Amino acid sequence: MLAIARDQWRLLRDLYQSDRTNLTGYDLINSFICLSECGENVEIYVTDANWPKHGSFLLVHSFGNKAEIHLNTLGESLDQLQLLLSSWQLNKRHLFCGYEIRFKHVVEQYWLGKGLSLGQLEHQGTLVYHLPHSEIKQLDLGPISDIKLGSLHIKHAAAVDAHWPYCSNDSLLLIRNLIQHNISAGAFDSEGQLLGWCLRSSHGSLSNLYVLPPHRRRGLASLLVRFMAQEIAATGAEVLATIVFDNEISRKLFDKLGFKHIQDIYWAVVPAS
Structure with a gap:
């Protein structure tokens, strides 16, 4: 098991250039290149x-x-990933993030290797939606009266974190990083009060889409998604979103905007040893 020197990370990133809809490929690695340059504790093995x-x-x-764990391979064989995980030890609580269905067995073998029962393992599923660049050009980007869109500031991190279903003792730091180092959008009223928001995750997908309850049914969620789609597409990246399986409201929103379901990915939490 080897840690790649940081000056080699771009070479690994570019191996995944041909498929920008891969959430554990090019854009993920590129995101962590930026985070590592800002002092974040990131390693690639x-x-x-x-x-x-x-x-x-x-x-x-x-x-x-x-810790968050991301894994992938371009090969048909999963032997390299299995070998990586079998030779790697982490005692703190960690989360396997956004792995494809073909990697379920790899995660399960790692789980068993830690002496845990498969009955305790939950592969938490998420839908991946994609909006082609050709569709973005057709989006109606008309504004809503008295609403201004703009990037979030670090001061908004606490509000975003407080309304996130996965809020934890460590999540505020994650939200702060996403706001500081990635594309984000906030919907503000005429007095500058934050009414809703959308972030872009480390994977490159839309995330944390939320509108405060008193301001719903005004089209703010749709407006935030359309704004984010335009901003992301301007960078040359693909526009993707992740939605948990049972979130029917979000699924209807993204279907209406022209997004298509292209894949399912999974997440698994591994307890501290």
Whole structure:
């Protein structure tokens, strides 16, 4: 197991250039290149010096008392990923983020290797939606009266975190990082009060879409998504969104805007040893 030097991360990123809808590919690695340059604790591990041939990697982002784990491979065989996980130890609580269905078995074998029962493992599913660039040009970007759109400021992080269903002792730091280092959008009233928001996750997908209850049914969620789609597309990246399986309201919103369901990905929380 080897840690790739940071000056090699762009080479790994570029191996995934051909599929920008891959949420654990190009845009994910590029996001963490930026985070590492800002002092974040990020490491990328491979099995051997032949990694440019198979592109197998394990990306670990540690913050607070937990870590986020991202993994992928360009090869058909999962042996390299299995070898990576079997030779890697992390005692703090960690989260496997956004892995494809074909990697479920790899996560399960890692889980068993830690002496845990598969009955305790939950593969939490998420839908991946995609909006092609050709569709973005057709979006109605007309404003809503008395509403101004703009990027979020670090001062808004606490409000975003407080309304996030996955809020935890460590999540505020994550939200602050997303606002500081990625595209975001806020809907503000004429007095500058924040009414709703949308972030872009480390994966590159739309996330944390939320409108405060008193201001719903005005089209603010749709406006935020359309604004974010335009901003992301301007960077050359694909516009993607992740939605938990049972969130029917969000699914209807994204369907109406022209997004298409392209994939399912999964998340798993591993308790501290």
